[in-house]
Amino acid sequence: MQNHMNERILKYYRIIKDNLAIIIIIIYGISFANYYIYYKSFEIPIFNYIGLNDMIFFFAEYLFEIISIIFLTEIILFLIFVIIFNISIKILIYGRKKWRKLYLKSSIKNRERIEQIFDKGFSRSLNYFRLTVTLISILVIPFLYYKMIMFPAYLIYLIYYLEKMNVEEISNYSLSIIIVIIFLFMVVSTLVNWNNKRFEKDDFNISFYENNVFYTTDKDKSHYNYLGETSTNIFFYDIQNRVRNFCKRKYLLFKN
Numbered sequence: 001m002q003n004h005m006n007e008r009i010l011k012y013y014r015i016i017k018d019n020l021a022i023i024i025i026i027i028y029g030i031s032f033a034n035y036y037i038y039y040k041s042f043e044i045p046i047f048n049y050i051g052l053n054d055m056i057f058f059f060a061e062y063l064f065e066i067i068s069i070i071f072l073t074e075i076i077l078f079l080i081f082v083i084i085f086n087i088s089i090k091i092l093i094y095g096r097k098k099w100r101k102l103y104l105k106s107s108i109k110n111r112e113r114i115e116q117i118f119d120k121g122f123s124r125s126l127n128y129f130r131l132t133v134t135l136i137s138i139l140v141i142p143f144l145y146y147k148m149i150m151f152p153a154y155l156i157y158l159i160y161y162l163e164k165m166n167v168e169e170i171s172n173y174s175l176s177i178i179i180v181i182i183f184l185f186m187v188v189s190t191l192v193n194w195n196n197k198r199f200e201k202d203d204f205n206i207s208f209y210e211n212n213v214f215y216t217t218d219k220d221k222s223h224y225n226y227l228g229e230t231s232t233n234i235f236f237y238d239i240q241n242r243v244r245n246f247c248k249r250k251y252l253l254f255k256n
Helices: 002-018 020-040 052-095 097-105 108-119 122-143 147-164 168-199
Strands: 207-210 213-216 224-229 233-238 243-248 253-255
Touching: 002 020, 020 052, 020 168, 020 224, 052 122, 052 147, 052 168, 122 147, 147 168, 168 224
Parallel strands: none
Antiparallel strands: 207 213, 224 233, 233 243, 243 253
């Protein structure tokens, strides 16, 4: 199994290495599309204020959130399955009279051998458990608050385990499918975020002073929504007056 895992890692490494230039272009393309769609709706000429590092960071931040969710899911599901699996073994052993007598009369070493008989199916059962929980979770995610990041994370997680179980059709196109999923959900997330920022006051709070004047996005004190920021600028939108605002990192505020 370890060799199989190493082969898969090497396969992805070779794909990334051989297509590094294309992957970088894809990253820029995805970030470019999302920046343009989002800020264009607020009539902000965003490409006057961003650099290549901003676009890389935008993609990296989104990818990091997905990987974090997958990593936590992997750990949680493993721990839950270990508990369920061990309980199941005890139930199977103690649930049958002959096995129970044999197990209780056996030495500690023989008991471990009996348990190892069941352990042979651990890895395969674990994969099916993860796959089942992931499929159920995908059906539940639309009702959750963080669905815009959890949905692509769980879809990618599903593809990973389908490939791990040697579903050939998935295995051949897994990297392409993952890129498409990331792109589509980043665009959808951008559109949802645009709609929310334009018409509803959010809870994101940022405050600062400029020339002894206090600026804030506190919902109890202003109608500003925080839109986002680049390495040189921070952007706001006044949902009451329907005007966009932005400030330099020097915290100089401009109005539309």
